[in-house]
Amino acid sequence: MNELPAKLRQRNARKRAKREEKKLQIASSALEALKELGYANTSLRDIAAKSDLSLGMLHYYFEDRSDLIIFCVRTYKDEFVRRFSEALDRAEGREQVIAAFSGELVAAIVDDEMIHKLWYDIRNQAMFDDTFRPVADEIEAMLIGIVRKAYRRLDREIPDDIDLLYAMLDGVFRYLMQRQMGPDPVSREQLRRIFERILSQFL
Amino acid sequence: MNELPAKLRQRNARKRAKREEKKLQIASSALEALKELGYANTSLRDIAAKSDLSLGMLHYYFEDRSDLIIFCVRTYKDEFVRRFSEALDRAEGREQVIAAFSGELVAAIVDDEMIHKLWYDIRNQAMFDDTFRPVADEIEAMLIGIVRKAYRRLDREIPDDIDLLYAMLDGVFRYLMQRQMGPDPVSREQLRRIFERILSQFL
DNA sequence: CAAAAAATCGGACGCTTGTCCAGAACTTTT
DNA sequence: AAAAGTTCTGGACAAGCGTCCGATTTTTTG
Numbered sequence: 001m002n003e004l005p006a007k008l009r010q011r012n013a014r015k016r017a018k019r020e021e022k023k024l025q026i027a028s029s030a031l032e033a034l035k036e037l038g039y040a041n042t043s044l045r046d047i048a049a050k051s052d053l054s055l056g057m058l059h060y061y062f063e064d065r066s067d068l069i070i071f072c073v074r075t076y077k078d079e080f081v082r083r084f085s086e087a088l089d090r091a092e093g094r095e096q097v098i099a100a101f102s103g104e105l106v107a108a109i110v111d112d113e114m115i116h117k118l119w120y121d122i123r124n125q126a127m128f129d130d131t132f133r134p135v136a137d138e139i140e141a142m143l144i145g146i147v148r149k150a151y152r153r154l155d156r157e158i159p160d161d162i163d164l165l166y167a168m169l170d171g172v173f174r175y176l177m178q179r180q181m182g183p184d185p186v187s188r189e190q191l192r193r194i195f196e197r198i199l200s201q202f203l
Numbered sequence: 204m205n206e207l208p209a210k211l212r213q214r215n216a217r218k219r220a221k222r223e224e225k226k227l228q229i230a231s232s233a234l235e236a237l238k239e240l241g242y243a244n245t246s247l248r249d250i251a252a253k254s255d256l257s258l259g260m261l262h263y264y265f266e267d268r269s270d271l272i273i274f275c276v277r278t279y280k281d282e283f284v285r286r287f288s289e290a291l292d293r294a295e296g297r298e299q300v301i302a303a304f305s306g307e308l309v310a311a312i313v314d315d316e317m318i319h320k321l322w323y324d325i326r327n328q329a330m331f332d333d334t335f336r337p338v339a340d341e342i343e344a345m346l347i348g349i350v351r352k353a354y355r356r357l358d359r360e361i362p363d364d365i366d367l368l369y370a371m372l373d374g375v376f377r378y379l380m381q382r383q384m385g386p387d388p389v390s391r392e393q394l395r396r397i398f399e400r401i402l403s404q405f406l
Numbered sequence: 407c408a409a410a411a412a413a414t415c416g417g418a419c420g421c422t423t424g425t426c427c428a429g430a431a432c433t434t435t436t
Numbered sequence: 437a438a439a440a441g442t443t444c445t446g447g448a449c450a451a452g453c454g455t456c457c458g459a460t461t462t463t464t465t466g
Binding site: 225256 | 412413414415416417
Binding site for chain 3: 044064065
């Protein structure tokens with residue numbers, strides 16, 4: 001009886017998977033434009049041009065501009081949190097946890113080509129536009145989760161105001177990232193030392 | 204010989220002062236629109252409508268959109284820093300300095316109707332658009348100056364990494380401000396307690 | 407109180423934007 | 437290989453944008 005439905009379901013699943021993969025591929029291209037120009041200055045045409053996609057394509061895979069941008073941010077930030085989390089998992093003992101934490105932050109600034117600018121851009125936009133509120137809240141919760149995990153990995157009790165701790169670290173991260181974009185960026189090592197010093201205080 | 208020039212200079216000075224005053228008045232109106240809609244979503248027409256100004260007026264007093272927005276941000280942030288600074292001047296002794304510092308931060312969140320959203324918006328925009336870079340850097344320097352002043356008022360030596368201290372406080376301020384816009388804002392007293400606790404740690 | 411200057415208005419301009427769609431090109435199914 | 441379904445294209449569209457400017461009103465000047 002459900003012989004055909006089973007086949008159909010499988011087929012649909014493959015279709016959906018393929019579509020999802022294409023969306024990821026488009027998002028990856030779109031991020032290139034977005035991280036360079038920012039939310040306010042990136043039009044769909046900019047994205048299409050930068051990634052050799054037609055304008056219609058973007059609308060074929062995404063509801064509208066907001067949908068596309070939200071998908072992009074969520075995608076790359078998911079990946080970031082996942083990598084960060086795994087790095088913490090690999091660390092053993094206080095020193096290694098701090099080293100791993102610092103290392104990931106430095107990598108985010110230096111290697112990710114400051115793509116996190118876009119995260120700050122969207123988080124900011126969420127203050128004015130409710131469309132972005134859910135994804136901003138969701139991502140911020142994940143980031144607080146990372147700090148919580150670091151505490152857990154150290155067998156330290158998790159403080160009540162862990163969110164404020166996250167907020168402090170976030171402030172420092174943002175500041176250093178912005179400074180890194182300025183006229184005198186510092187070396188990878190210097191960045192690492194700064195983070196390690198601060199984290200030693202807090203963790 | 205320079206009888207007439209003197210008169211002319213005086214006249215011109217009055218003219219310029221009047222013009223400057225009008226600019227401030229426009230800026231005050233424009234801020235109402237900007238703090239509600241944010242940088243990306245506020246058009247000159249929005250500003251004109253919200254403040255009963257004609258479209259042409261805005262261009263009569265300001266070069267272009269960026270010029271207007273930069274003027275707005277600089278104006279209100281100047282005022283903020285001035286007030287903050289004076290509050291620190293009035294404080295005597297460690298407890299009062301911390302109380303004054305906290306009080307000003309709380310007031311900025313609760314009383315200023317979160318106009319500081321706009322500051323974060325422009326600071327962010329500066330990451331993508333060089334037009335806003337100078338004013339963003341300038342304001343950030345002033346804010347670091349406030350933290351420095353607090354140390355000085357306590358006769359404490361000013362640490363080398365005072366900018367990182369600012370960055371932490373800024374992170375917390377931004378976080379609490381954003382949370383205050385959410386579904387469960389906390390009371391003025393609670394905010395004050397949070398800031399006082401954190402400042403006691405740092406100052 | 408004329409004449410000159412400054413301030414203000416509102417519409418017109420050219421451009422960019424997000425969105426939509428008819429049809430072409432390509433894949434998959436029968 | 438025909439049919440059905442999916443993917444992709446490029447242009448059309450209205451709406452909204454910043455900017456500009458000639459005409460009008462208000463203020464200042466001699």
